[in-house]
Amino acid sequence: VRDGYTPVLALPEGKEGNAYGLISTGIGTPPPAGRMPKTLDGTVTDGSRLKADESVLFAPKPPDRVHEMRLTGSMEKYDWGINGRRFDMAKPLDGAFDLRLNERVQVKIVNDTDMWHPMHLHGHTFQLADNGARKDTVIVKPKQTVVFEFDADNPGQWLTHCHNAYHAERGMMGVFSYLK
Structure with a gap:
C-alpha cells in the first residue's frame, strides 16, 4: 500500500x-x-474471470475419486454443516472425505444455503474446473455449485472449512483423510 x-x-x-x-x-x-x-474505471471482477497461466495447470487426467460436499444450514437455526452434518471436534474423522496418495480428486461443492461461503482447503492447492485458476480458497455463492480438482500429494489429515469463522465454529468443517 x-x-x-x-x-x-x-x-x-x-x-x-x-x-x-x-x-x-x-x-x-x-x-x-x-x-x-x-x-x-474498468470492470470489477470477483476472480471468476481470471485464467491460470498454462505453466501452473494440472496435467489433464480423469479424477480417481469424486466427492460431493453440500453446504448446509441457515441463519435462522445457525446450524451450519457439510452434507447435513455438523463437524464434531471430539470425532474429527467422522464423515471424512477419503483419498489416497497420488490420486486426482474432484470435489463438487453445492451451496444449499442462502449465504456466501469462502471454502478453504488446507495442505493443497486446487484447480477450478471451469477456468483452471489455482487456489486454496473459493467463494461459493448461494445456490451455486463449484467444481475443483487437486492432486493428493501431501499425506495427512487436512481440514476444509468455511472461512467465515462463525460458520466453521458452528460446524461447517470437514477433513480430507489419506487412507493407507
Whole structure:
C-alpha cells in the first residue's frame, strides 16, 4: 500500500452495487467524495474471470475419486454443516472425505444455503474446473455449485472449512483423510 490514500472496493453480500472506502496510510489529500479513482474505471471482477497461466495447470487426467460436499444450514437455526452434518471436534474423522496418495480428486461443492461461503482447503492447492485458476480458497455463492480438482500429494489429515469463522465454529468443517 502506497503512502497517502488507497481505494478499497468491495462487493457487499446480498446487496446491489459496490462499497467504496479509502485507507489512509500517511499524508496526502483524499480524492473528492463520490468520485471513483481512475484505476477503478474498468470492470470489477470477483476472480471468476481470471485464467491460470498454462505453466501452473494440472496435467489433464480423469479424477480417481469424486466427492460431493453440500453446504448446509441457515441463519435462522445457525446450524451450519457439510452434507447435513455438523463437524464434531471430539470425532474429527467422522464423515471424512477419503483419498489416497497420488490420486486426482474432484470435489463438487453445492451451496444449499442462502449465504456466501469462502471454502478453504488446507495442505493443497486446487484447480477450478471451469477456468483452471489455482487456489486454496473459493467463494461459493448461494445456490451455486463449484467444481475443483487437486492432486493428493501431501499425506495427512487436512481440514476444509468455511472461512467465515462463525460458520466453521458452528460446524461447517470437514477433513480430507489419506487412507493407507
